[in-house]
Amino acid sequence: MTHAPLLVTEVVPRSLSAADVATEHGREWLRARYAREGSYVRLNMITSLTGSAAGEDGTSETLTSRIDRGILGVIRRDADVVVVGAQSVRAEGYVVPRTARLAIVTGSGRLAGHRLSLEPGAESDRVLLICPATVADEVSRSAAAYGAVVVPVAGDAHLSPRAILDALAARGLTRVVCEGGPTLAAQFAAAGVIDEYCVSVAPVIEPAHAPFLSVTAEGRPRTEVAGMLVDEAGFSFLRLRARE
Template structure:
């Protein structure tokens, strides 16, 4: 593992001086631990995957460009978070389900005063969601729906009838990303994780709300016109992030970057 002060990349893949190994959950939990301050102050991290040529998905989904180690980190990040923030389109495209309980994280979550699992918070202005899905009807902790004050009352009622908790995070029809972060913090969720999609991540970046990016570089090439990991509004000046750690396994690179 490469830390911010230097060192060497460790992991799989022979022929380049790498040590062939698999990163365990305990090691990943340590490598991706939230800052100590995150228990008191809100910290928003994103977890995304990109191919070598910059594609954030293939055929509309991220799973085809992922791998076993990437999914292990995916599970670890969920095991550390209070809430997983995700856009409505990603929920539809990726077939989102409730976060499942993992025995490996139970003791640490209890010690940190966290719920058994992270809640899922779906960002949706229109509330055009299928509230009969398990994400809403059978989570271990209630799913949150972040929407605007102008959301249709019948859709709000449908969400609440399904067991979701509706949180207003915008004065109009849309959701304000900075206000969404504050709203989640107000509910006691300070360790935030967003899994996109690209439009939602772009909004967090443009609002200056993103503290950390966990980026998997997949050793694949797709060409085509797939989205990047972030889209939507741009920023006037590119924001600088610093490399905190870098892991490697089976040709995949796992970087962790924090806001400078």
């Protein structure tokens, strides 16, 4: 049985190399382009052409595509931990990665409404709940239902991205992918802790009620393009690296 090809072309650097990422060869081609050595913090997000983090259903599900999900898998595969805000887990549901840990950041400690599922082979104790130390007891009681590990961090309800990263590094988790949502992404960008922005741009015009990344003129990140892929559906997949 033949499969429909999922062709992706590299335009930056201008190799114009292309691969069918539905094949194992194509997936290896994709992994080579997203490979990164050492410790890092990546932000991985999807946006419409108008900058919205959500499609018509109010989630990113109506923006994403098979290729975008494939790139998500490649980025997660190389990471030690995926960091996501509790609001995103409530709004969209979340799948615990097979290899990387999933760290959910909650300032309030309220976990009601979370929708977590496991990839085949993933274990529930791979979920970390990062919270202010002041609500750690409350989170621990809620965490029992998830089999999750509570990671208390000094600070108030607005946890510092650097404090979050320090808590992860103390557990040996130094290859970090932040997947938002928009509030957490903006906090990480404002703190200047992101080494690489991996941004999928969907060919969709959608009212930007929830910008995928809010920045100020004074705090906007200084970046340069490290890579760009395009597919035949009109998606583009950018990698922007922070400049010193």
